[in-house]
Amino acid sequence: MSCPSLREKTGVSEAEWTDVSSLWQSSGTHRVPYRVYTDAGLYARELERIFHGPGWSYVGLEAEIPEPGDFKLTRVGKISVIVVRGRAGAVAVLQNQCAHRGLEVCRHAFGNTRSFQCPYHQWNYALDGRLLAVPFAKGIAGSGGMPDDFDAKAHSLTPLRVATRNGVIFAGFDNGGMAGEPLESYLGEKMLRWFDRVFDGRALRVLGVSRQRVPANWKLMFENIKDPYHASLLHVFLVTFGLFRADNPSRTEMDETGRHSVLTSCRGGARAANDATAQMSSFREDLVLKDPKLLDIVKEFDGPETVVMQTIWPNLIVQQQANTLATRQLIPRGVASFDLVWTFFGYASDDEPMRARRLRHANFMGPAGLVSIDDSEVMDIAQRGIEADPSGAAVLEMGGRGVEDQDHIVTESAIRAFYGYYRRVMEL
Amino acid sequence: MSCPSLREKTGVSEAEWTDVSSLWQSSGTHRVPYRVYTDAGLYARELERIFHGPGWSYVGLEAEIPEPGDFKLTRVGKISVIVVRGRAGAVAVLQNQCAHRGLEVCRHAFGNTRSFQCPYHQWNYALDGRLLAVPFAKGIAGSGGMPDDFDAKAHSLTPLRVATRNGVIFAGFDNGGMAGEPLESYLGEKMLRWFDRVFDGRALRVLGVSRQRVPANWKLMFENIKDPYHASLLHVFLVTFGLFRADNPSRTEMDETGRHSVLTSCRGGARAANDATAQMSSFREDLVLKDPKLLDIVKEFDGPETVVMQTIWPNLIVQQQANTLATRQLIPRGVASFDLVWTFFGYASDDEPMRARRLRHANFMGPAGLVSIDDSEVMDIAQRGIEADPSGAAVLEMGGRGVEDQDHIVTESAIRAFYGYYRRVMEL
Amino acid sequence: MSCPSLREKTGVSEAEWTDVSSLWQSSGTHRVPYRVYTDAGLYARELERIFHGPGWSYVGLEAEIPEPGDFKLTRVGKISVIVVRGRAGAVAVLQNQCAHRGLEVCRHAFGNTRSFQCPYHQWNYALDGRLLAVPFAKGIAGSGGMPDDFDAKAHSLTPLRVATRNGVIFAGFDNGGMAGEPLESYLGEKMLRWFDRVFDGRALRVLGVSRQRVPANWKLMFENIKDPYHASLLHVFLVTFGLFRADNPSRTEMDETGRHSVLTSCRGGARAANDATAQMSSFREDLVLKDPKLLDIVKEFDGPETVVMQTIWPNLIVQQQANTLATRQLIPRGVASFDLVWTFFGYASDDEPMRARRLRHANFMGPAGLVSIDDSEVMDIAQRGIEADPSGAAVLEMGGRGVEDQDHIVTESAIRAFYGYYRRVMEL
Amino acid sequence: MTDGARGSEAAPELSRTELEDLYAEYAEYLDEGPLERWPTLFAEQAVYRIVTRENFERDLPLAMILCEGRSSIEDRVYAIANTAFTLPRRTRHLISGIRANRDPSEATVDWMVTANFAVFETLEERHTECHATGRYQDRLTRSAKGKLLFLSKLAICDSALVPNSLVTPL
Amino acid sequence: MTDGARGSEAAPELSRTELEDLYAEYAEYLDEGPLERWPTLFAEQAVYRIVTRENFERDLPLAMILCEGRSSIEDRVYAIANTAFTLPRRTRHLISGIRANRDPSEATVDWMVTANFAVFETLEERHTECHATGRYQDRLTRSAKGKLLFLSKLAICDSALVPNSLVTPL
Amino acid sequence: MTDGARGSEAAPELSRTELEDLYAEYAEYLDEGPLERWPTLFAEQAVYRIVTRENFERDLPLAMILCEGRSSIEDRVYAIANTAFTLPRRTRHLISGIRANRDPSEATVDWMVTANFAVFETLEERHTECHATGRYQDRLTRSAKGKLLFLSKLAICDSALVPNSLVTPL
Ligand code: FES
Numbered sequence A, B, C: 001m002s003c004p005s006l007r008e009k010t011g012v013s014e015a016e017w018t019d020v021s022s023l024w025q026s027s028g029t030h031r032v033p034y035r036v037y038t039d040a041g042l043y044a045r046e047l048e049r050i051f052h053g054p055g056w057s058y059v060g061l062e063a064e065i066p067e068p069g070d071f072k073l074t075r076v077g078k079i080s081v082i083v084v085r086g087r088a089g090a091v092a093v094l095q096n097q098c099a100h101r102g103l104e105v106c107r108h109a110f111g112n113t114r115s116f117q118c119p120y121h122q123w124n125y126a127l128d129g130r131l132l133a134v135p136f137a138k139g140i141a142g143s144g145g146m147p148d149d150f151d152a153k154a155h156s157l158t159p160l161r162v163a164t165r166n167g168v169i170f171a172g173f174d175n176g177g178m179a180g181e182p183l184e185s186y187l188g189e190k191m192l193r194w195f196d197r198v199f200d201g202r203a204l205r206v207l208g209v210s211r212q213r214v215p216a217n218w219k220l221m222f223e224n225i226k227d228p229y230h231a232s233l234l235h236v237f238l239v240t241f242g243l244f245r246a247d248n249p250s251r252t253e254m255d256e257t258g259r260h261s262v263l264t265s266c267r268g269g270a271r272a273a274n275d276a277t278a279q280m281s282s283f284r285e286d287l288v289l290k291d292p293k294l295l296d297i298v299k300e301f302d303g304p305e306t307v308v309m310q311t312i313w314p315n316l317i318v319q320q321q322a323n324t325l326a327t328r329q330l331i332p333r334g335v336a337s338f339d340l341v342w343t344f345f346g347y348a349s350d351d352e353p354m355r356a357r358r359l360r361h362a363n364f365m366g367p368a369g370l371v372s373i374d375d376s377e378v379m380d381i382a383q384r385g386i387e388a389d390p391s392g393a394a395v396l397e398m399g400g401r402g403v404e405d406q407d408h409i410v411t412e413s414a415i416r417a418f419y420g421y422y423r424r425v426m427e428l
Numbered sequence D, E, F: 001m002t003d004g005a006r007g008s009e010a011a012p013e014l015s016r017t018e019l020e021d022l023y024a025e026y027a028e029y030l031d032e033g034p035l036e037r038w039p040t041l042f043a044e045q046a047v048y049r050i051v052t053r054e055n056f057e058r059d060l061p062l063a064m065i066l067c068e069g070r071s072s073i074e075d076r077v078y079a080i081a082n083t084a085f086t087l088p089r090r091t092r093h094l095i096s097g098i099r100a101n102r103d104p105s106e107a108t109v110d111w112m113v114t115a116n117f118a119v120f121e122t123l124e125e126r127h128t129e130c131h132a133t134g135r136y137q138d139r140l141t142r143s144a145k146g147k148l149l150f151l152s153k154l155a156i157c158d159s160a161l162v163p164n165s166l167v168t169p170l
């Protein structure tokens, strides 16, 4: 093929298929072979077993589609799905692929509709996916049309199983007829406690969506959030203003499988330098904001925690930092790319000052976030560094080699736990 | 490799090589597995067997290269070829690859030349491809040069076999010395009748070329043209102004192999609503053009047909709609991309009003066509919908499951016939 | 995956893995199968055996990093490396991959530093690559930190072996503990003579760097420089102004392995037309520069040679043409792309007129070079011509089929010698 | 100090800002909408054409869009909005190098204007891409009421190859 | 011959060059630096926001960057330069179709200005790419000393999808 | 109401349109041709240079194109058209943020002008791509006859990495 563009010529993907049986040289997960971030074959297996597999994927908030007929588009793994509220108020999640010839029947990120109509031949689907109408199904003037044995019921938009909890919507594919584990047991008791801290049943109000395409393997995002160690070093902004510091009381907890985890931290009062800050070249004692409104933080949850970052396998991060709340959804876009979709929200009961505060604190996060930008930049050079020579392995020995909960930040325990579960699911 | 661009990182091609023996789950072609639109291995086989195989590919019109030395560049499959009129007036088609070290010897889309000279070492080729001159072939001052046994005759620009009919040029590669079926029997009697309707021997006048790169598998283009069902639904413009309607007399005919087909329709008089239009949400009774010149159509061919769309395997569509005539050539550009090259033409004998009319009717077609834009947009989301989950299959049951000619538009018969031939050629 | 961009959809890479045992149909190298420019599998083998293999790769000039702590980034094959001058003045070459989790620790093309600090967790490395500090390695307040048996010495930035000669820096990976051939014997006596002609021990002064990404396989660049035949035909500018002409005394020399070579030519006085120019359609007797300063060339090296172009396996070209001196480094960027990095230099002892002259003569070379632009353009259509149909082979019979030194330009001997060595290394 | 278009003696009535504003409005109506305002920038008899450089240089008359008169331009707008099926998209016109010359062939108050354009397009789930670049060759006139209008507008695309569809006019 | 912004009678004091220069300086301080000069183009109470078209059209208030007042803009500049970890990059702002209208809602000397922008970004070892395109909706005012300043600036991005990070303001 | 370049008292003789037209002509001659007209925009002793930001910031003198005087610029044009082998291509220059300042170092009537540029390139069978973005740092003067000319022109490319060849000047 003659390449259509100079740029593309350089894009030759060096799919380096690995002999999976020998990929992981050691037991345990204190080493992670770099091939897991670069191998196209492993990525295909991840899509199949993890994203399109038996678990539960986050697909949105009920507050995004409050009215009957409201819908949004998103993806479970690489599969496009419509999240839609039916006439009776129930949420359905439908594969966005026409049963006739495969078109995306829905093209709008958000909207409201009475039914989904494919543009090509106007096959029309109900909000629960049922095929309602096939134009000219009976032919015209006695000619043509669909065969008599055509069964419309066998040609719906494929529905996914759906579960919601306190306004958060999860979905999953049916794999061999298995209905999937109930959402609550999937999350597990330990995780539910933290999940319910933010999603406590109060009505949510969506503030907006941010989307960024990160040029890195999706697992690097999960590692990042499961890694309290980096937060105290990379994020000068956090550290300097005491939003997260190595010497703040912190915990890392995992569910029993290791796939989910939560990182919590409790902001102390003083910004003083001390033993720990001495080890942080990130700490800048002299830094003062000209506009202190940004650090006007109001305590709104029970307990001492001021930061709670929860990661839910395989595609969700729930963020509470200062008064900014958001879900972050991961959509894999190839072995070396993923979309990070941030849905910032507050509560319907927020007063105007709180709403303004949440919007102000949103400056910390998203594609231009004063904190999160450090992470998107770091993931870029992580992927580039690894791709240049994927023959090695990451060293995950901070806080030992185990996968237990920890009550400090000097640990990579949650990442090791994550890869423990990953190895089992991927059979690596 | 460190990727040079953010964008490219997302372009990891997930070549999903299929076990071809189990690809097609059923006999017949009322199901088309989505892998045929996404699988890199099948695409490679298509290039080999279909585009670079024993058939005839359209490469242009004689009117594009009227004078000796006139040439144009195009592609047969992915192979670049020069279509050139020789000194004596005969058309040759030459592979655009220098016999020395493989350069494209010709870089201009159109032109006139006395010979083709490769820029690198100025090897010079005649208009029939013969190697005429190798600079310094005899060396300089007794040193160097080509070996005595160097046989210039073995180093020409590879000529393709060529056939023309009424000003239309076809070419093909020699496969194992087989000269290929004669063009007329390749087209077959049934198809020749329609081919000769537009190409009746009158001199043609080229009005211009349009090119678009469609982000979809090439077969989706053929399906589209072989699909009268969609035209009455998708194309609101056509339907509303009666240029094509489900209740117009229409026919679909195939050659005996099923690879070629023609779709004809006869515009009725009235734009009234009726039974059929009741089924068309596309019909807009109220729509009136402010400038009715666009619908000033003059009958110019015998017979009642007002639209004739012919598809000729593997890369040509001949279009007659209103007074706009064009060939559309398909050039595959990878498994998920093809170029569509439109050559709009009229007859040398057209008077000025007819020429103006053809140019005006060209608004219906091309990359910005009031009608054809619907198709390029639909193909985009067809490919995207299929790629998201290529595990399924298209359902082609409109008008039954057979491959016979039909005298109505409520049928996918021609597409089924196309895939019948495709399965045989591809051995799927 | 749903492709994020129209463009990318066309970029499906058709990796055409070749059965290497049957790739080269003939003995010798007067034919070069086109697959060597297009096959992703062969490219992977090239990276492994050639670029990341036991030889010496050019990585820069000492004059680029004159002071302790000065560093530059470059690549050996696809692996990112830091070239850095240590405190004591010695040059080290370090793999730019953090020993913790693989990030590029250095992001700047050039700079000066006291140590390399990874941004993610601030692991700190000395200029020789040793891991100096791991923040919180001992934990905080008795919790966390690295295991007791963590051995910092086992987690340095991987150093490459380094050799310098007269200010030119080469590096290579350790393969199975082999230290590599000494640089001088690697270059060989014949090549050293020419190498030392430009790099004679005088201090160099860097004038600047140019970089271009060429959409072609890297070997096409080497072929180009090893090909005196093209220079007298393609480069009208050179020929017309007598900077290089077929009838000038010229030589092609190879080292004994065939991997390195040098092309020399001696500019004659007169610009007159003669027998040889009669064969050159490139010669334009009438062409006169309005500003003759460009051709104000000063003889500065012993011997009659006015042009010396040396190619050193696998990634260096040393250029002396008129008074412009440069190294050209090749960095492969996929099977169909490479970066060409030009470092233009003079001598620290140059007076101002010579410095001005070198900058003026730099107009001949680089991405906009009056001469070299011909080559980058030609390589583009070489790659495109070959990719369109990689089933054939290049014909390299100019000057016979042997690989001997030649004392004229009408030869492809050096290219044949190059591929002779290539076949041995690649076991093709 | 003066701010005349070239040949300011001959066409004293075209100010820099008026000229810039016309092109700014042109881009605004296409990029921000409502698209229905776009035809109001054309004279009633205006001819609007988009052609490729390839056809233009070969003297081939084919246009990708050909509108003969403002009615025809309005029909195109209506069709884009109402009859055509198109994916959600957004365009962005950058126009620079706007240069006016008094039309020497006309006794009326007309100007020949040329400019360079780059049009970017953004589709759902995709990054913004350069969709077309090219050259405007326009003629301006004034309505009876003095409003500056396009008497003709020709957009010449540099690329012969359209990235899929050309929906929004250039 | 005149060179007034539209409605030149009402706002005779805004010259074409002054308007162009403000946007030229805006681009210069972001692209060439020093970034510290960029806040000097804003009024003390200025609000600066970058939003996506997607949120804007859905009436969702989220901004990717929200600065309420020049102090807040200065904090953002300080953070980019001093606390954020970012890869070496360079941006290039192309701005066209700058069009000023007298703000009808204000008695003070204010203008509403709209313009189209395209911002390109260049990273190490990569080619220059289009990073964002979109629309400015700005309000200008004059300082006591007569300097033209942004009273508010809203950048609406066409794409909802940022290519990795948004470091330099749009 | 005025339309002066900045410091209009000091340089009353440079109108906005004259400034814009110079850059419009510059782009036109490069993009539309004939290329032979391009050197006519330079003063006889004009220096024209294209450098990368990388070399510029490291104070390295190398230029990708260095022309010392209009003769040398004419030689470059001649070579592009007559001696160089180049593939068919078309460029498109978008220039914005043109800002003139009176040159404080000169007694003569000179201006320092800066602007941002984006240059797009289109090759056969390929889509239009962004080829380079960057910054102009120019000095203008007037010929004896009053024609505005480049006394020097420096184009600083943002990217250090050229997409294959740099054929048409920036
Ligand atoms: S493809 Fe959806 S209706 Fe035909």
Ligand code: FES
Binding pocket: B098, B099, B100, B101, B102, B103, B118, B119, B120, B121, B122, B123
């Ligand atoms: S490659 Fe064509 S002449 Fe050498």
Ligand code: FES
Binding pocket: C098, C099, C100, C101, C102, C103, C118, C119, C120, C121, C122, C123
């Ligand atoms: S990845 Fe480098 S310090 Fe952690």
Ligand SMILES: [Fe+3]
Binding pocket: A224, A230, A231, A235, A372, A375
């Ligand atoms: Fe972080």
Ligand SMILES: [Fe+3]
Binding pocket: B224, B230, B231, B235, B372, B375
């Ligand atoms: Fe159609």
Ligand SMILES: [Fe+3]
Binding pocket: C224, C230, C231, C235, C372, C375
């Ligand atoms: Fe050369």
